[in-house]
Amino acid sequence: MTMIDEEALRAALQGAADSIAVPDRAVDQILVVAQRLDARPRAARRFRRRPDDGVDVTGAAKQFENGIVDGTWQQRRPPRRVLVAVAAIAVICISVAAATTLSGSKTSHLAVSPTPTAPTRPPLRSATPSKLGSATNGTVEAGPLGSSTAPALPTGAVGGSSKVEETGSVDLTVGRGQLELVLTRLTNLATAEGGFVASTQTQFGDGASTPLSSGSITLQVPEASFGPVVAQAQTFGKVTALTTRGIDVTGQYVDLQARIAALEASRDQYLTIMSKATSISDILAVQAQLDTLQTQIEQLQGQLQVLDSETTYGTLVVSVLERGGHPAPVHHGRSGIASAWHGAVSGFAAAFDGLIRIAGPALFVLLCLAALAVLGRLAWRGVRRRTL
Amino acid sequence: MAHGRKDGEDLAGWLEASYPQSFRTACLLLGNRADAEEAVQEAFLRAWRFRASLGAGSNVAPWLYRVVVNTCWSKLRQEVPHREHRADTSGLEDVVSTVISPEDDAWRAELSRGALRALCDLPMHLRVVVVLRYYADLSEREIAVAVGRRPGTVKSRLHEAGRRLAANPELRASMVDDNDAAKEVFL
Numbered sequence: 001m002t003m004i005d006e007e008a009l010r011a012a013l014q015g016a017a018d019s020i021a022v023p024d025r026a027v028d029q030i031l032v033v034a035q036r037l038d039a040r041p042r043a044a045r046r047f048r049r050r051p052d053d054g055v056d057v058t059g060a061a062k063q064f065e066n067g068i069v070d071g072t073w074q075q076r077r078p079p080r081r082v083l084v085a086v087a088a089i090a091v092i093c094i095s096v097a098a099a100t101t102l103s104g105s106k107t108s109h110l111a112v113s114p115t116p117t118a119p120t121r122p123p124l125r126s127a128t129p130s131k132l133g134s135a136t137n138g139t140v141e142a143g144p145l146g147s148s149t150a151p152a153l154p155t156g157a158v159g160g161s162s163k164v165e166e167t168g169s170v171d172l173t174v175g176r177g178q179l180e181l182v183l184t185r186l187t188n189l190a191t192a193e194g195g196f197v198a199s200t201q202t203q204f205g206d207g208a209s210t211p212l213s214s215g216s217i218t219l220q221v222p223e224a225s226f227g228p229v230v231a232q233a234q235t236f237g238k239v240t241a242l243t244t245r246g247i248d249v250t251g252q253y254v255d256l257q258a259r260i261a262a263l264e265a266s267r268d269q270y271l272t273i274m275s276k277a278t279s280i281s282d283i284l285a286v287q288a289q290l291d292t293l294q295t296q297i298e299q300l301q302g303q304l305q306v307l308d309s310e311t312t313y314g315t316l317v318v319s320v321l322e323r324g325g326h327p328a329p330v331h332h333g334r335s336g337i338a339s340a341w342h343g344a345v346s347g348f349a350a351a352f353d354g355l356i357r358i359a360g361p362a363l364f365v366l367l368c369l370a371a372l373a374v375l376g377r378l379a380w381r382g383v384r385r386r387t388l
Numbered sequence: 389m390a391h392g393r394k395d396g397e398d399l400a401g402w403l404e405a406s407y408p409q410s411f412r413t414a415c416l417l418l419g420n421r422a423d424a425e426e427a428v429q430e431a432f433l434r435a436w437r438f439r440a441s442l443g444a445g446s447n448v449a450p451w452l453y454r455v456v457v458n459t460c461w462s463k464l465r466q467e468v469p470h471r472e473h474r475a476d477t478s479g480l481e482d483v484v485s486t487v488i489s490p491e492d493d494a495w496r497a498e499l500s501r502g503a504l505r506a507l508c509d510l511p512m513h514l515r516v517v518v519v520l521r522y523y524a525d526l527s528e529r530e531i532a533v534a535v536g537r538r539p540g541t542v543k544s545r546l547h548e549a550g551r552r553l554a555a556n557p558e559l560r561a562s563m564v565d566d567n568d569a570a571k572e573v574f575l
Binding site for chain 1: 400403404407408411412413415416421425428429432433436437499500501502503504507518519522523525550553554559
């Protein structure tokens with residue numbers, strides 16, 4: 001291997017270095033500054049040469065010395081570490097302030113909001129039909145039901161109380177084999193509250209065409225007990241749907257009563273006229289009018305009785321479904337190739353789902369590794385800066 | 389040369405005595421007279437400020453050279469960002485040519501210029517070990533202390549630097565020794 005002559009290189013470097021002129025008194029100036037540095041050790045920073053300065057001492061060193069004498073010298077430039085630290089602290093403070101501001105605004109927003117935003121199961125009204133709204137859907141709205149601030153319904157001129165027709169439906173899911181038990185409990189509930197069962201329908205599953213058992217029962221319960229019955233019925237199974245509705249028929253009821261009263265007054269007058277009639281023709285004419293009035297009165301009284309019945313009893317339809325898992329699979333009689341094809345498609349979809357599912361954690365791990373790599377590189381660069 | 393002294397007066401005397409060699413070392417490393425003067429100034433102030441960290445019985449020379457080398461490295465990395473880490477050849481040549489008198493031996497002057505140009509062609513980590521080994525006359529172990537590397541790394545770098553200098557056409561004619569004795573020096 002061809003190598004260089006060590007002695008020749010040493011001589012050459014020595015000769016070249018010896019020919020470099022050393023500045024005069026430079027070391028004296030350094031030592032003067034160094035000895036004064038003991039008084040203010042942290043004030044020592046790098047000194048920069050100015051073009052018009054001489055070789056003996058740099059302009060910064062002069063400034064430094066003058067500053068030490070009059071006590072006004074300050075650092076010319078803060079170190080980069082200080083700047084980075086200050087910037088980091090500022091970023092942290094800004095982030096904390098922003099987070100505090102955001103959380104504070106969210107809290108105040110919640111504080112001034114009088115109503116919850118998330119829909120919850122509606123509180124059913126107690127036993128006060130006059131507070132019930134005109135139409136409510138229990139699955140979505142919670143408003144008028146049971147609310148003490150609901151507007152009062154118009155009071156009827158006759159009878160002095162409002163008339164509200166109430167209907168509702170509840171869908172329940174019960175355990176396997178509990179269909180009949182639940183239907184029986186619903187019947188007992190209606191009877192205990194002074195109501196009755198209007199109709200029932202039950203369908204038992206055979207595992208093939210109708211895999212699940214289900215039933216439906218229509219309850220007629222007194223208006224005052226409608227709310228408690230609905231609340232009690234929800235405890236018999238898992239509620240999947242709930243609907244209640246209240247229709248105010250007070251106006252219609254009052255109108256019927258007024259028309260009946262007017263017709264009855266007319267009938268009384270005709271009866272008075274009839275008692276004073278002297279000819280047969282007059283009697284027959286008045287009788288015809290009386291028959292017409294009586295028919296109208298009876299029709300209106302029938303309508304009034306229907307309204308009375310509807311507002312006296314609330315109608316609650318409860319649908320009960322047994323929880324039986326998934327319906328029985330339907331066999332299409334596929335061939336082996338078709339079954340294999342469907343299996344392949346299902347496997348591909350499952351694998352694709354799994355791939356998407358693990359993409360999130362994998363991305364998180366990659367981000368963590370990238371952050372570690374960046375930190376490691378910064379640390380390595382920091383170490384390398386200190387050594388050659 | 390005083391070794392192992394922490395006393396201010398002793399250190400001041402030692403710094404005063406070692407300033408010329410430190411300045412010339414910085415010149416060879418940086419290739420610029422003004423940068424070298426600033427680097428040595430800063431290195432000496434650092435050495436003065438942290439003189440308490442020099443334990444009793446320690447060898448001052450590698451310690452001071454380490455401060456000087458680190459200061460030169462910092463200057464090349466931070467304060468001279470627009471220059472390459474190779475020294476400015478023309479600057480050093482100007483420095484040398486201004487002080488070599490016409491009466492000097494022409495061969496020696498040409499040899500010195502060639503050595504400087506070849507030195508400046510080396511990367512910084514190789515240039516440092518060459519200067520400390522062949523100009524400051526430090527041992528491999530002392531160079532290891534000065535550059536903060538293991539002695540094996542210093543030895544490897546000296547070998548690499550010798551190989552590159554030997555491949556330099558300017559130095560090849562005057563300095564290359566093809567015998568095995570020269571090989572042992574670098575191995």
